[in-house]
Amino acid sequence: MNPLDDLFREGLGDRKAEVPADLWQKIAARKEAIPAGEALDHLFADRLARRQAPVPAGMWDRIAAARRRTPWPAYALATFLLVLAALTLFLWARPQVPQPEPTALRNANSAAFPLTAPAANAATTNAKAGVVSSSEMPPPPDRPYPAVSPAHTAPTPTRTAAPVVASTTLDVPPPALATAVSALPVTLSLVVVAPLPLPELSAHPTTPGFRALGSNRLRGEVLLGAAYAHQRFTLREGESRAVRDAREVSEFPELSYQLTARLQYRLGQRWSLHSGLTYAEIRNQLEYDALRNGVMTLVRRNNHLRLLEVPVLAGYDLSRGRLRLSLNAGPVANLFTAVGGQYLDPNQGEPRDLASSGHYRGNVGLGWTASLTTTYTLGASHATQLLLEPFFKSYPRSFTHPGAPLGEHYWMAGLQLGLRRAF
Amino acid sequence: MLSMKEKEMIEGSLRGEERCQRALFERYAPLLMGVCQRYCRTQAEAEDVLQDTFVRLFAKLNHYGFQGSFAGWARRLCVNVALKTYQRKRFSLEQTGLDDVPEHGGAPTAYTDLGEQELLDLIRQLPDGYRIVFNLYAIEGYSHKEIGQQLGIQEASSRSQLLKARKLLQQQIERRQRIAI
Numbered sequence: 001m002n003p004l005d006d007l008f009r010e011g012l013g014d015r016k017a018e019v020p021a022d023l024w025q026k027i028a029a030r031k032e033a034i035p036a037g038e039a040l041d042h043l044f045a046d047r048l049a050r051r052q053a054p055v056p057a058g059m060w061d062r063i064a065a066a067r068r069r070t071p072w073p074a075y076a077l078a079t080f081l082l083v084l085a086a087l088t089l090f091l092w093a094r095p096q097v098p099q100p101e102p103t104a105l106r107n108a109n110s111a112a113f114p115l116t117a118p119a120a121n122a123a124t125t126n127a128k129a130g131v132v133s134s135s136e137m138p139p140p141p142d143r144p145y146p147a148v149s150p151a152h153t154a155p156t157p158t159r160t161a162a163p164v165v166a167s168t169t170l171d172v173p174p175p176a177l178a179t180a181v182s183a184l185p186v187t188l189s190l191v192v193v194a195p196l197p198l199p200e201l202s203a204h205p206t207t208p209g210f211r212a213l214g215s216n217r218l219r220g221e222v223l224l225g226a227a228y229a230h231q232r233f234t235l236r237e238g239e240s241r242a243v244r245d246a247r248e249v250s251e252f253p254e255l256s257y258q259l260t261a262r263l264q265y266r267l268g269q270r271w272s273l274h275s276g277l278t279y280a281e282i283r284n285q286l287e288y289d290a291l292r293n294g295v296m297t298l299v300r301r302n303n304h305l306r307l308l309e310v311p312v313l314a315g316y317d318l319s320r321g322r323l324r325l326s327l328n329a330g331p332v333a334n335l336f337t338a339v340g341g342q343y344l345d346p347n348q349g350e351p352r353d354l355a356s357s358g359h360y361r362g363n364v365g366l367g368w369t370a371s372l373t374t375t376y377t378l379g380a381s382h383a384t385q386l387l388l389e390p391f392f393k394s395y396p397r398s399f400t401h402p403g404a405p406l407g408e409h410y411w412m413a414g415l416q417l418g419l420r421r422a423f
Numbered sequence: 424m425l426s427m428k429e430k431e432m433i434e435g436s437l438r439g440e441e442r443c444q445r446a447l448f449e450r451y452a453p454l455l456m457g458v459c460q461r462y463c464r465t466q467a468e469a470e471d472v473l474q475d476t477f478v479r480l481f482a483k484l485n486h487y488g489f490q491g492s493f494a495g496w497a498r499r500l501c502v503n504v505a506l507k508t509y510q511r512k513r514f515s516l517e518q519t520g521l522d523d524v525p526e527h528g529g530a531p532t533a534y535t536d537l538g539e540q541e542l543l544d545l546i547r548q549l550p551d552g553y554r555i556v557f558n559l560y561a562i563e564g565y566s567h568k569e570i571g572q573q574l575g576i577q578e579a580s581s582r583s584q585l586l587k588a589r590k591l592l593q594q595q596i597e598r599r600q601r602i603a604i
Contacts, residue, residue, distance in 0.1 A: 034593055034596050034597050036589065036593060037589065040561075040589050040592060040593065041560070041561035041562075041589075043537075043542070044542055044546065044557075044561055044562060044592075045561055045562045047537075047538075047539050047542050048457070048461060048539060048542055048543060048546070048562055049562050050454070050457075051457040051461075051539050051543070052453035052454050052456070052457050053453055053456040053457040053459075053460050054453065054456070055452040055453055055456050055473070056470055059448075059452065059470065059473065059474065060445060060448055060449075062470075062474050063448065063474050063477045063478060064441075066474055066475075066478045067478050067481060067482075241575055242575040242576065245510065245575040246510075246575070249507070249510040346575070346576075
């Protein structure tokens with residue numbers, strides 16, 4: 001035993017220190033009963049209800065930027081104006097039907113033609129084999145001479161005269177050659193200069209009277225496009241309000257898409273019929289927080305609705321030419337619908353599977369669609385066309401059965417790109 | 424009752440004058456930030472809610488109609504934005520029990536000495552559901568029926584969440600006080 005230990009043990013072992021007289025009062029004062037119930041509420045409310053907190057720097061700039069982010073009315077107006085301008089442009093750009101020439105000019109031409117017609121007629125006849133076949137067309141009843149396309153009259157008289165001269169040398173005896181050649185430029189220049197209105201052949205090859213459509217009536221087209229699919233829930237039972245609220249705040253649209261293969265059958269100059277097969281996938285994202293290993297984790301899952309359907313559209317050409325605009329509309333018959341993914345049910349501890357819930361139909365019946373197709377003809381053969389098609393599609397029926405707690409409706413709007421090919 | 428200056432600020436904001444909108448922001452942002460901090464677990468979330476609140480406030484300013492207190496109207500709007508954000512981003516399947524609440528790490532303090540920041544910290548440590556219901560009932564003064572409608576839950580659930588929130592807060596205060604003594 002250490003003597004030092006003994007010294008302290010003997011000296012301090014039984015020592016009772018003095019307790020301050022007010023110690024108990026101090027403890028009692030600190031050990032007040034912790035408020036409960038309404039009193040606890042008041043404790044927090046009194047100190048926090050009107051509490052002001054410092055606002056982080058740059059918050060106003062964030063708000064100003066966020067307010068500028070979604071000018072939907074401006075977008076809508078701009079889109080409307082753009083479509084309106086495109087429509088106006090296309091309608092004005094249609095091939096113009098020639099106006100009847102002024103009487104004075106017609107008389108002038110009539111006066112001029114008796115002088116030049118024989119030579120011109122001879123020249124045209126001689127040039128038939130080597131130059132153009134336009135003179136094979138029967139002359140219209142109100143026109144004394146065959147119409148020639150402006151495109152065909154575009155070459156200069158000198159260039160046009162060359163084959164004429166060549167053919168003339170075969171028909172005209174040598175002594176008359178010099179006279180014929182000297183007369184031809186004058187005659188031809190009169191023919192070219194004469195402002196003949198040439199409506200029939202100046203139009204596009206698909207004008208009446210030139211039925212090139214026969215072989216191009218049936219065309220195949222393939223389109224692929226992205227779309228926004230708007231999801232809307234409707235309440236069927238009062239108790240399902242919580243489910244609807246949970247789904248509305250946990251499911252967000254993703255980029256949907258559709259792929260279409262269809263045939264176009266032209267019914268006339270402007271009308272056409274389109275039908276085929278469309279595969280569409282409506283995509284949503286489910287987001288929720290789940291407690292995993294004591295840590296709150298954001299979970300994201302993809303939901304999808306897969307649709308196979310047959311569109312039957314009537315098309316009407318709003319404009320003609322290389323760049324065309326057509327309006328299409330018609331029903332969409334749904335053949336098959338499949339659903340995949342999960343949803344949140346506040347009454348369940350885990351997300352529920354959409355397919356096994358038994359709430360979804362296998363077929364949603366008829367929908368309808370409308371689209372505005374811009375067509376650009378590629379190449380000289382006119383066999384291939386490039387398509388740009390904004391479209392809208394709506395399904396009036398709910399994707400869920402009538403017995404399901406929620407109705408689920410969709411509409412889609414998107415843009416398709418595609419190719420059309422004549423057979 | 425609105426002061427003339429407040430009325431001018433609101434009317435100017437309705438006309439789209441940025442100067443007035445900024446003045447309105449500077450006047451009410453601290454109050455609304457205080458509300459946001461009570462409903463959100465983190466400062467970043469609170470800032471997001473404050474931003475959304477002002478975006479919505481300027482968009483819906485014509486609905487105010489100069490009826491009643493503007494601060495009260497803005498505060499209700501802020502609470503609604505916070506609830507919507509909570510439902511959208513924080514929809515949680517957590518089944519947090521009392522044992523899951525973390526130990527409070529603050530300095531030992533008797534409850535009478537608890538300041539605003541300590542009380543705020545206690546509220547922000549509550550699980551989401553408890554925190555929302557406690558805020559709505561104890562501080563905003565909503566009834567259980569109104570809370571049920573706002574959150575899409577039963578009145579009984581609201582009562583139950585409130586009781587659990589109070590119990591958790593009491594436990595946390597008691598723990599601090601015990602250490603302090």
